[in-house]
Amino acid sequence: MKRICIKIGSNVLTKENGSLNKIRIKNLVYQIFQLKQMGIQCLLVSSGAVAAGKSHIKNPLKTDTITSRQIWSAMGQVELLNIYSSFLKEFDIECAQVLVTKQDFRTREHYLNMKNCLTSLLDNGILPIINENDAISVTALMFTDNDELSGLIASMMNVTGLYLLSNINGIYNGNPTDRNTTLLQTINGDINRLKQYITTQKSNFGRGGMLTKCTIAGRVAKLGIPVHIANGSLDNILLKLLQTPEKIEHTEFIANKKSSPVKQWLSGSEGFEKAMVVINQGAEDALCSDNATSLLPIGISEIRGSFEKGDIIKIVNTKGKVIGLGKTQYNRSKADACLGKTGAKPLVHYDYLFLH
Ligand SMILES: Nc1ncnc2c1ncn2[C@@H]1O[C@H](COP(=O)(O)OP(=O)(O)O)[C@@H](O)[C@H]1O
């Protein structure tokens, strides 16, 4: 069965003044109904709560910016879900609200609980509508934006495709407002070259911008899930993307071979690492080669921070570049004892290693 994750940006769902665009939402709901008829399971990651709340109460009293955002999201989320729910009912589709924070992806146990909830909703034919719990998620451990959240959901739920709907057709090879720029139709592999094209310009209510979209799309495609960035304000865009993608102007990130569930979980663990290990050039070459290589103590030149067996560590090279994340097979004191020695058990086994 096909299962897809659809992420819809604030600007697709709102009018200029931030109020929710009911006509657009109705069309998106109609498309989800059609996809369901085609036997495609959908998970929806929807932005729009903050913009919707803000359109009702511009300047909340006695508040700073963080508190204002809390008020807007808490209010706007109710309206957002009411609108989705009433349109979905017209097609006999039940929906459920799932609000998450980045912390929910921290431990594997919690991660599996979340996965179980979403799987059970899908099994019962219920559409999960997911958003960040902006009302309580205000500190450093927020998602960069809902693109990051949708990438984590896509890999957790093992979807066959991730669809990022924004207010633009895809990624352009320059400033999209310049006449001479053209749309990049496919991205295969290295996303670093894309950075030169992307400006910091964002849509009206957008949070992360195109750069995070790109980083997330590249990471998800690397895990084996194709990612499509397309214009959600075009009628029936999802249906067209699923039926005749080659005829639709959009950007596709071509997927690599599928990664294991553990590697998929690790890919979303950035920020949760307990410690950092610096590896030498030989280890970097070995890890980044096409061979499946584990991280051996002989290749580690320095350990920063303490960790226990099973903790996540960040792996960096001598220049500080992040090479990947891994789950350790033993604790810091054992690692110290093996540092620089040959024949020791790998600190991170290849199966528990996610490389950038
Ligand atoms: N090279 C580029 N190609 C396409 N869009 C770009 C590029 N550089 C910057 N952008 C901006 O990224 C915006 C989309 O990102 P964002 O505002 O985060 O959307 P969303 O709200 O859908 O998540 C576009 O509206 C565009 O202004």
Ligand SMILES: N[C@@H](CCC(=O)OP(=O)(O)O)C(=O)O
């Ligand atoms: N969680 C926020 C959306 C944050 C966000 O990532 O917005 P966007 O860049 O428009 O997808 C909300 O519901 O307003």
